Amino acid sequence: MNLDFTLEYQEFRAEVRDFLETHKDSAPRMSDRGVRSEKRRAWQKILLEHGYAARTLPKEYGGHGAAPDALKSRIIAEEFSRAKMPGGISGQGINMLVPTLLELGTEEQKQKYIEPTLTGEMVWCQGYSEPGAGSDLAALRTSAVLEGDHFVVNGQKIWTSTAAQADMIFCLVRTEPDAPKHQGISYLLFSMDTPGIEVRPLMTMTGQAEFNEVFFTDVRVPADQIVGQRGEGWMVANATLTHERGMLGDPDAALSRLNSIAEIMQKETVDGAPLMDNAVFRDRLIALQAEVFAMKFNGMRLTTSATQKKSGGMAGMIVKLQGCELNHRLAELAIDVMGEYGILFEDSPFIRDHGMWQTAYMFDLGLIIGGGSAQIQKNIISERGLEMPREPKVAKK
Amino acid sequence: MYFGLSEDQIMLQDSVRRFLEAQSELEHVRVYAEGDDALAGQLQNGLMELGVPLVFIPEAQGGLGMGVLEAALIQEMLGRFVAPSAFTPAYGMAVAGLNVGTNADQRNVWLGRIVGGDVVMGVGVTEAVGAREGAGLTLSAGAVSGRASFVMGAETATHFLLAAGDALVIIDRAADGVTETALTTIDKTRKTIMLDLENVTCDVLEGSAQPAVETMINVGRVLLAADSFGAAEMMLQKAVAYAKDREQFNRPIASFQAVKHMCADMAARLEPCRSLLWYAAYAQDNVPEEGPLMACMAKSHISEVGKFIARTATEVHGGMGFTDLMGLHYWFKRIGFNRQLLGGPEKTRHDAAVLQGFSN
Numbered sequence A: 001m002n003l004d005f006t007l008e009y010q011e012f013r014a015e016v017r018d019f020l021e022t023h024k025d026s027a028p029r030m031s032d033r034g035v036r037s038e039k040r041r042a043w044q045k046i047l048l049e050h051g052y053a054a055r056t057l058p059k060e061y062g063g064h065g066a067a068p069d070a071l072k073s074r075i076i077a078e079e080f081s082r083a084k085m086p087g088g089i090s091g092q093g094i095n096m097l098v099p100t101l102l103e104l105g106t107e108e109q110k111q112k113y114i115e116p117t118l119t120g121e122m123v124w125c126q127g128y129s130e131p132g133a134g135s136d137l138a139a140l141r142t143s144a145v146l147e148g149d150h151f152v153v154n155g156q157k158i159w160t161s162t163a164a165q166a167d168m169i170f171c172l173v174r175t176e177p178d179a180p181k182h183q184g185i186s187y188l189l190f191s192m193d194t195p196g197i198e199v200r201p202l203m204t205m206t207g208q209a210e211f212n213e214v215f216f217t218d219v220r221v222p223a224d225q226i227v228g229q230r231g232e233g234w235m236v237a238n239a240t241l242t243h244e245r246g247m248l249g250d251p252d253a254a255l256s257r258l259n260s261i262a263e264i265m266q267k268e269t270v271d272g273a274p275l276m277d278n279a280v281f282r283d284r285l286i287a288l289q290a291e292v293f294a295m296k297f298n299g300m301r302l303t304t305s306a307t308q309k310k311s312g313g314m315a316g317m318i319v320k321l322q323g324c325e326l327n328h329r330l331a332e333l334a335i336d337v338m339g340e341y342g343i344l345f346e347d348s349p350f351i352r353d354h355g356m357w358q359t360a361y362m363f364d365l366g367l368i369i370g371g372g373s374a375q376i377q378k379n380i381i382s383e384r385g386l387e388m389p390r391e392p393k394v395a396k397k
Numbered sequence B: 001m002y003f004g005l006s007e008d009q010i011m012l013q014d015s016v017r018r019f020l021e022a023q024s025e026l027e028h029v030r031v032y033a034e035g036d037d038a039l040a041g042q043l044q045n046g047l048m049e050l051g052v053p054l055v056f057i058p059e060a061q062g063g064l065g066m067g068v069l070e071a072a073l074i075q076e077m078l079g080r081f082v083a084p085s086a087f088t089p090a091y092g093m094a095v096a097g098l099n100v101g102t103n104a105d106q107r108n109v110w111l112g113r114i115v116g117g118d119v120v121m122g123v124g125v126t127e128a129v130g131a132r133e134g135a136g137l138t139l140s141a142g143a144v145s146g147r148a149s150f151v152m153g154a155e156t157a158t159h160f161l162l163a164a165g166d167a168l169v170i171i172d173r174a175a176d177g178v179t180e181t182a183l184t185t186i187d188k189t190r191k192t193i194m195l196d197l198e199n200v201t202c203d204v205l206e207g208s209a210q211p212a213v214e215t216m217i218n219v220g221r222v223l224l225a226a227d228s229f230g231a232a233e234m235m236l237q238k239a240v241a242y243a244k245d246r247e248q249f250n251r252p253i254a255s256f257q258a259v260k261h262m263c264a265d266m267a268a269r270l271e272p273c274r275s276l277l278w279y280a281a282y283a284q285d286n287v288p289e290e291g292p293l294m295a296c297m298a299k300s301h302i303s304e305v306g307k308f309i310a311r312t313a314t315e316v317h318g319g320m321g322f323t324d325l326m327g328l329h330y331w332f333k334r335i336g337f338n339r340q341l342l343g344g345p346e347k348t349r350h351d352a353a354v355l356q357g358f359s360n
């Protein structure tokens, strides 16, 4: 154990702090999550220039070209969180597609898609899930048939986040209907403006249309818009799923939530006494705090593994499951301590924190389900982490 | 920044692991639990040869001068193998107290005698955490009277280091006026007693007793957490191994998803505890302003996760888990014992709230 940072890292931290101080007026609000927000894009541009977004991506594709350094990434995340300033744009394009293209895309695909994605000009959606293919993603049926130099796509996707705003989609389709289910899938990129695409927003429990249904009727996609080879889409998709899970369950977010709840409990009163004086609420707060600390230190341990280029093993495998659950329980506590005020919603008078707690409480449930449900995570932990046997396959009738 | 164990720390833990793996098998634990002290003595000697008791004692007094983290790594192994050992009170808490709450002469004398092996300390600080049944010690004219409850380390102690009001005192176990009442607890691998004292001559330590007692409690909490962590880790490992082996409905029960998810839940809750424990132990020596808080966090959280694993791992074993034959209950009880000593989860969370100014 050595939790001191060497001079190089202390200086780096000072640099980040300096940057944040200098640019604090350019930063959008934390709650500004709009994919088309001008303020966010302008901020993204500043972050890219200074290497606080796309830090380790190659310069030729619009990144900053810095050597991967898990500690510096950690310091950036910590300092942004401390300053309560938003980091770079995150979304399925930047977090999932870009790493996939870097790993498996053609040179032309990299040139064409990475830079505009990084700047936020090109917004992507992820077309994986279908009505009949959720946890069992490989059961997907949307078909793509090669006709000349185009794939013709027919079928339906569902739960497609940001599809209504997206310029492009990275999409899993079945190209070899006769191959075993994992070997018949291909990974296509195409424009959401292509004729034959219909997007129907799906309202969610938060009151917003966070995701959509997407219908494809004879959508013609140039054959060179495939990532990897025909029938290799499952492997390509799995490369991105690892990136998705890394993005869920962030311990910094949990820590800042916890601190906000402690503030609410000190500030707000019931019958004239601060909520913090209620021993039951206080006990719940501290119990969650211990879990937040445990996840924070688990994250530090993972950072060390990453700097040593070692796998995080079990410590990494549990992050999505534990982190999302913890965030959800934090939102639950915030609502409970606020009592009646906890149920205020949308633009109600007297609402606290712009209504973020109810929204978080609902949205986090979506995160527990999406990106590989809690149960799927437990399958992975038991099968890959604890080496327990898979479920026997049920014979087809 | 490096968040993890050093090569030396890994080696230290491995050497204790290897020794205990050979020594502390279930049959040994059973014999010890049935009251065979000779066997415990043998284990003590083996740990002595490995240098375990010296680990946490400063070099100036002839020890190895390592920190709470190393002590916690050893304690994790003792918990893992439910080893009958008074390491926590004798070579953890007592040493921590003597380091802080003494003048240089007393420190040299007492730690020197511990190193020499003619003194083994038990500790009594329960009343500094919370006094029940009106227990407590008072000091008057160099003699101590009253009751110290749940005194730890009775299996090997020749002397006791006791919190007496706002003083810290050492008594000889054989002194006049000492009455011991053995307590039977769920955990037969460790011994706690009640001490009733009547005008017992004592050595009053000449330091600041208050911080010394607090340090003892902090170190004790971290070590009890380490013990529970080690015990819980072993229970999970046993549950997974048993599930792979045991067949029902013509398949290993480990292939039933209900069983897999019980195990995944245990692993998912336990793994972050390892990092919490490392940090809490490390903080005692290196981040003193966070030491007391982190001791509370580790003790309370690992007690909760430990309890969950103790019951869930037992459940995975079916009826077998419930039997004496399997011996799983030694781990179950070890975790249950650690949970209550030096403050249960509610008490340690309350202390954490006070430390952060959330309560008074």
Ligand SMILES: Cc1cc2nc3c(=O)[nH]c(=O)nc-3n(C[C@H](O)[C@H](O)[C@H](O)COP(=O)(O)OP(=O)(O)OC[C@H]3O[C@@H](n4cnc5c(N)ncnc54)[C@H](O)[C@@H]3O)c2cc1C
Pocket (backbone or CB within 6 Å): A125, A126, A127, A128, A129, A130, A133, A134, A135, A136, A158, A159, A160, A161, A162, A210, A211, A365, A366, A367, A369, A370, A371, A372, A373, A374, A375, A376, A379, B257
């Ligand atoms: C907020 C949100 C955003 C999303 N965004 C996108 C997106 O942008 N693009 C996209 O493609 N998809 C997206 N999804 C879809 C998401 O990936 C799926 O919802 C998820 O994989 C689960 O599939 P399902 O909804 O069909 O549920 P099902 O697979 O039907 O699961 C229902 C229940 O059964 C359980 N279950 C299923 N299989 C097993 C098993 N083998 N063992 C144990 N339990 C099992 C599940 O855990 C769950 O509790 C999003 C989902 C949410 C909630």
